[in-house]
Amino acid sequence: xxxxxxxxxxxxxxxxxxxxxxxxxxxxxxxxxxxxxxxxxxxxxxxxxxxxxxxxxxxxxxxxxxxxxxxxxxxxxxxxxxxxxxxxxxxxxxxxxxxxxxxxxxxxxxxxxxxxxxxxxxxxxxxxxxxxxxxxxxxxxxxxxxxxxxxxxxxxxxxxxxxxxxxxxxxxxxxxxxxxxxxxxxxxxxxxxxxxxxxxxxxxxxxxxxxxxxxxxxxxxxxxxxxxxxxxxxxxxxxxxxxxxxxxxxxxxxxxxxxxxxxxxxxxxxxxxxxxxxxxx
Numbered sequence: 001x002x003x004x005x006x007x008x009x010x011x012x013x014x015x016x017x018x019x020x021x022x023x024x025x026x027x028x029x030x031x032x033x034x035x036x037x038x039x040x041x042x043x044x045x046x047x048x049x050x051x052x053x054x055x056x057x058x059x060x061x062x063x064x065x066x067x068x069x070x071x072x073x074x075x076x077x078x079x080x081x082x083x084x085x086x087x088x089x090x091x092x093x094x095x096x097x098x099x100x101x102x103x104x105x106x107x108x109x110x111x112x113x114x115x116x117x118x119x120x121x122x123x124x125x126x127x128x129x130x131x132x133x134x135x136x137x138x139x140x141x142x143x144x145x146x147x148x149x150x151x152x153x154x155x156x157x158x159x160x161x162x163x164x165x166x167x168x169x170x171x172x173x174x175x176x177x178x179x180x181x182x183x184x185x186x187x188x189x190x191x192x193x194x195x196x197x198x199x200x201x202x203x204x205x206x207x208x209x210x211x212x213x214x215x216x217x218x219x220x221x222x223x224x225x226x227x228x229x230x231x232x233x234x235x236x237x238x239x240x241x242x243x244x245x246x247x248x249x250x251x252x253x254x255x256x257x258x259x260x261x262x263x264x265x266x267x268x269x270x271x272x273x274x275x276x277x278x279x280x281x
Contacts, residue, residue, distance in 0.1 A: 004196050005189065006045040007254060008261040016254050018078070022064070024048045026081030029067065030089040035123035039089070042096035042120070046193075047088040049258055054084040054173055056247035056255060057182075084173070090127045091170045094135055097124040098142050105146070134169060141166035149211040156195075156213035156230070164190035181241050188238035192231055192263065199227045200270050224271055235263060 009017055027048055032040040055062070060083060066076040097120055103113045128135040141162055148159045167190025168183040198205075198212050205212035217226055239259050247255065 003044055003046060004193050004263060004266050005049045005258060006262045006265070007258050008265055011261050012254065012257055016257070019080070019251070020048070020052075020254050022078040022080040023051050023085075025067070025069070025077050026079045026085050027051060027089060027092075029079055030081050030085045031092065034086065034089055035093050035120075035127070038116075038119040039093050039123040041116075042092050044092065047092045049255070050091070050171065051081075051084050051088045052251050052254055053171075053185075053247075054087070055082065056249050056251045057178055057245055058084070058173075059249060060084065087173060090131055091134065093120070093123050093127045094131070094138055095170070096120065097127075098138060102142060102146065137169050138166055141169070152211060154216050156216075159211075159213055160191040160194045161187075163194040164188065166190060167193070178245065181245060184241045185238050188234045188241070192234035192238065195227070195231055195234065196263075196266060199231070200266065224274060228267065228271075231267065235259065 007017075007020055009020075012020065024043075024045060028040060028043050031043055035042075062080050062082050064078060064080050067079050069077050097117070100113050100117045100120065104110055104117065145159060145162045145166070148162055153159070164187040168186035171182040171186030171189075172179050173182065195213070198214050201210075202212050202214050202218055204210075206215055206218060214223075214227060217223055220226060242255070242259060
């Protein structure tokens with residue numbers, strides 16, 4: 001994931017912002033504990049969403065504590081974590097590891113990425129041993145994604161669907177009555193993230209000759225509107241499935257904020273930037 005699945009803090013109550021941050025801090029501390037500093041460096045708000053989602057669905061007991069953080073030393077911070085935090089931390093490392101490997105293979109920022117890979121390798125090996133099936137499946141989907149992008153297909157759904165299936169695997173915490181809906185949520189959210197990343201990178205990708213599913217429509221006067229419609233279809237399907245999950249705890253407002261408002265913050269920023277530079281009609 002790319003940092004797109006985040007909350008719109010301006011629309012959250014103060015208590016919900018604090019609770020959201022406590023999940024994020026819990027994930028940060030868990031990454032440090034399970035995967036060291038290199039693992040902690042892969043921290044994203046995207047995986048915080050998964051922690052909150054799974055906890056809202058399964059409602060497991062949370063371990064809470066006050067900690068001092070060297071990054072924000074002015075005051076103590078509440079940390080909230082449980083088994084879903086452990087799971088999200090491990091999945092975060094897996095995705096980060098294979099993202100680095102993909103960049104190395106594409107010769108993109110190779111020296112820096114090789115250094116990151118060296119630092120993260122031990123953490124990845126431990127995670128791959130804890131979750132061998134997840135590691136195998138994620139690796140398989142990333143290979144498929146690379147093959148699709150290399151083919152240069154003009155079908156915008158092809159690569160996005162592979163990315164969606166990979167994200168679905170991350171959302172499927174275990175085989176139970178909720179697995180199917182969690183997979184569907186992950187599928188549509190994964191496609192949304194893929195398309196959002198493509199929307200943000202379209203001009204650089206065209207300049208560098210890199211694959212982008214939107215390259216065929218970039219020259220259209222309604223390019224931004226077309227991309228918005230595509231993104232809206234994905235997040236609408238995701239939200240439809242989310243609303244049928246029996247999540248009724250105090251975190252449901254945070255989850256709705258992320259899905260209905262937070263995910264659009266990046267799009268709004270990119271769109272406004274285009275308008276200022278004259279790239280958008």
